[in-house]
Amino acid sequence: MTAGGARVELPTYDPQSYGAVCATVDGCLVCGDVAVPVTVIEPGEADALCEDEHGARGAVGVELVVPVIQGDRLLVHGGVAISRLAPDRAGDSPERSDRPHDRAQGRESA
Amino acid sequence: MRFVDEFRDAELARTLGTEIAALAEPGRHYKVMEVCGGHTHTIYKHGIEDHLPESVELVHGPGCPVCVIPMGRVDDGIHIAKQPDVIFTCFGDMMRVPGGDGSLIDAKAEGADVRFVYSPLDALKIARNNPDKEVTFFAIGFETTAPSTALTLMRAKAEGVTNFSVMSNHVTIVPPLMALLESPDLRLDAFIGPGHVSTVIGCRPYEFIPSDYGQPVVVAGFEPLDLLQSIYMIMRQLDQGRSEVENQYGRVVPWEGNLRALEILEEVFELRPYFEWRGLGFISQSALALTDAYSDFDAELRFNIPGVRVADPKACQCGEVLKGVIKPWECKVFGTACTPETPIGTCMVSSEGACAAYYNFGRFARSKARAGA
Numbered sequence: 001m002t003a004g005g006a007r008v009e010l011p012t013y014d015p016q017s018y019g020a021v022c023a024t025v026d027g028c029l030v031c032g033d034v035a036v037p038v039t040v041i042e043p044g045e046a047d048a049l050c051e052d053e054h055g056a057r058g059a060v061g062v063e064l065v066v067p068v069i070q071g072d073r074l075l076v077h078g079g080v081a082i083s084r085l086a087p088d089r090a091g092d093s094p095e096r097s098d099r100p101h102d103r104a105q106g107r108e109s110a
Numbered sequence: 111m112r113f114v115d116e117f118r119d120a121e122l123a124r125t126l127g128t129e130i131a132a133l134a135e136p137g138r139h140y141k142v143m144e145v146c147g148g149h150t151h152t153i154y155k156h157g158i159e160d161h162l163p164e165s166v167e168l169v170h171g172p173g174c175p176v177c178v179i180p181m182g183r184v185d186d187g188i189h190i191a192k193q194p195d196v197i198f199t200c201f202g203d204m205m206r207v208p209g210g211d212g213s214l215i216d217a218k219a220e221g222a223d224v225r226f227v228y229s230p231l232d233a234l235k236i237a238r239n240n241p242d243k244e245v246t247f248f249a250i251g252f253e254t255t256a257p258s259t260a261l262t263l264m265r266a267k268a269e270g271v272t273n274f275s276v277m278s279n280h281v282t283i284v285p286p287l288m289a290l291l292e293s294p295d296l297r298l299d300a301f302i303g304p305g306h307v308s309t310v311i312g313c314r315p316y317e318f319i320p321s322d323y324g325q326p327v328v329v330a331g332f333e334p335l336d337l338l339q340s341i342y343m344i345m346r347q348l349d350q351g352r353s354e355v356e357n358q359y360g361r362v363v364p365w366e367g368n369l370r371a372l373e374i375l376e377e378v379f380e381l382r383p384y385f386e387w388r389g390l391g392f393i394s395q396s397a398l399a400l401t402d403a404y405s406d407f408d409a410e411l412r413f414n415i416p417g418v419r420v421a422d423p424k425a426c427q428c429g430e431v432l433k434g435v436i437k438p439w440e441c442k443v444f445g446t447a448c449t450p451e452t453p454i455g456t457c458m459v460s461s462e463g464a465c466a467a468y469y470n471f472g473r474f475a476r477s478k479a480r481a482g483a
Contacts, residue, residue: 035254035306046265061231061261064371075309075362078251078258079229082368083309086361 117333127161133345146304147174169434181420184209199233200248210420230262237274260378275409285396303329312367320353389429428455
C-alpha cells in the first residue's frame with residue numbers, strides 16, 4: 001500500500017485470544033454480537049487450543065461448553081466459547097431442503 | 111471461499127427477495143426491527159434492502175451495547191482511569207465514546223493508563239502481571255458478552271487475584287424490547303431476533319412478543335442469506351396470520367440457550383433495579399450488577415465514582431435513531447459534524463452503530479432521501 005508516494009507497511013495482526021478477529025468492515029467484536037467459529041485442536045477443562053478458519057491458533061475459555069474433544073467446533077465471543085456449532089451439513093443436498101438457505105452451509109459469524 | 115460464498119449466493123438472495131415480495135400484501139406497509147447491531151451492519155454492508163420490496167421497511171433497534179451507554183457512565187469510567195496506579199481496560203470501541211468531558215482515548219492522551227483488550231480474560235492477565243497496580247475492566251455488552259465477564263470474575267476469585275475489578279455496564283435484551291413495544295412512537299410488525307445473544311439465553315425469552323403483542327420473532331444469523339431467509343420467515347408468518355418465535359439460526363442457537371452460561375450469570379450478576387439507556391431513558395431491571403458474593407471485585411464500590419448523569423448533546427439524535435423513530439440520515443448532524451472520525455453520538459462511534467453503517471456503506475444517501483421525499 002502506498003500513501004503520498006511512500007510505502008506504508010500494514011501492521012501484522014497477532015491475536016492474543018480467540019474472538020479477537022475483528023476487522024472493522026466485518027463488524028466489531030467489542031460492541032457485542034460478533035462471534036468467531038473455531039475448531040478445537042488441544043482440548044482442556046478450562047482453556048483449549050483452538051484454530052480459526054484462517055489457521056490462527058490461540059487459547060479459548062471452554063468452561064461454558066465442556067467437555068470438548070479434538071475436532072469440536074465452537075463459537076467464541078470475547079475469548080470464551082459460548083456455543084457449540086451444529087455438525088457440518090455439507091452432505092445436505094438441495095433436494096432434501098425446502099428452504100434455499102439450507103442448501104448453504106457454514107460460517108456462523110458476521 | 112468455503113463457508114462464506116454459500117451464505118452470500120446472489121442467485122439465492124434474488125430468489126428469496128422474489129419470494130418475500132410475493133408474500134407482501136398490496137397496500138400494506140411492513141415495519142420489521144432488527145434488534146442487533148450486527149444485523150444492521152450486514153444489512154448495509156451487503157445491500158439487503160435492495161432485495162426487498164419498498165413495502166418492507168427495516169427499522170434499526172437498540173442492540174449495539176456501545177451505542178446505548180449513557181455519557182455519565184463513560185465519565186465514571188474516565189474517573190477511575192485517572193486514579194493513580196490504575197490500569198483501565200476496555201474493549202476498543204469504548205475508547206472513543208465521548209463522555210461529558212472527553213473520551214477514554216483522550217484520558218489516555220493525558221497520561222492515564224488505558225488499554226484495550228479483546229477479552230476480559232486478557233484484563234485479568236494484565237492484573238496477574240501487574241500486582242502493584244489496580245486493574246479495572248469496563249464491561250459492556252448484552253448476554254453474549256456477560257458470560258465472559260462472569261467467567262473471568264470466577265477465575266479471579268478462585269485464584270485470589272485482589273487487584274482486579276469490573277465496572278459492569280452489562281445490559282439485558284428483553285427489557286428494552288418491552289420498552290419499544292410499549293412506545294407510542296413506534297409501531298412494528300415483527301422482530302428479527304438477535305443471533306448470538308440467543309446462543310446464551312435461547313429463544314424462550316422472546317415468547318412474550320407473539321403471545322402478548324401478536325408479533326412474530328425470528329432469531330437470525332449474520333450472513334446475507336440468513337437475514338433474507340429470516341425476513342421471508344417473518345413474511346410467511348404474517349401472510350398465514352401466525353405469530354410465533356422461530357429460530358432461523360439453528361446451526362448455532364439452541365432453543366434453550368446455554369444453560370451453563372445462564373448458571374454462571376446467575377451466580378455472578380444480579381439485576382439492577384434500573385439502568386439508564388441512551389435514547390431510551392431509565393429501564394427497570396435492564397442491566398447487571400455484581401452480586402454480594404463478588405462485591406470485592408466491584409469497581410463501583412472500590413472507587414468513589416461520581417455517578418453524575420450527563421445529558422446528551424442537543425444536536426445528537428442517537429435516541430431517536432436507537433428507537434428506530436428516525437433514520438440516521440435524518441439526524442441534523444449526520445455526516446457533517448458527526449462522522450466516524452469525529453463522532454458526536456455513540457451510533458457513529460461503533461462500527462455496529464446504525465449511523466456508522468449508513469455512513470460507511472452509503473446505502474441511503476441524504477441526497478437520495480431528499481429526492482424521494
